[in-house]
Amino acid sequence: MEIQLKSEITCPNCGHKKVEEMPTESCQFFYECDNCKQILKPKEGDCCVFCSYGTVACPPIQENKRCNNSSCC
Template identity: 55%
Template sequence: MKRESSVTCPRCGQAEVLAMPMDACVVVYDCPACGMRLTPKPGDCCVFCSYGDAPCPPVQAQGCGCANPL
């Protein structure tokens, strides 16, 4: 199971490797380069599933969304 994901901003292309919580989803992420606020795309549970190179650990483990958004 991957515990880190590289989140890429769709506006400016800035990528940042972040540690993912093991038991929750991150639903808001602010790009450090341009300030764009990222939220999950429709159908995704978190920013890692929408903008990361790996889905969040709850999805990796169960293949479904997370009930504990951060």
């Protein structure tokens, strides 16, 4: 399976959507919505904002690996 590097992230506050490229070496814990400027953090149990609010899980999860974010997993 080919790893997807782009995910459409949806802000739970205002519904704004944007396609973003995901980092491959670590998980992204914070994300600022371009529209409402709310800072998103992962939902409990998720390793990053892409796993919580994106259309595609982060690359480490896609590869069935643990993420590199020391505050999760």
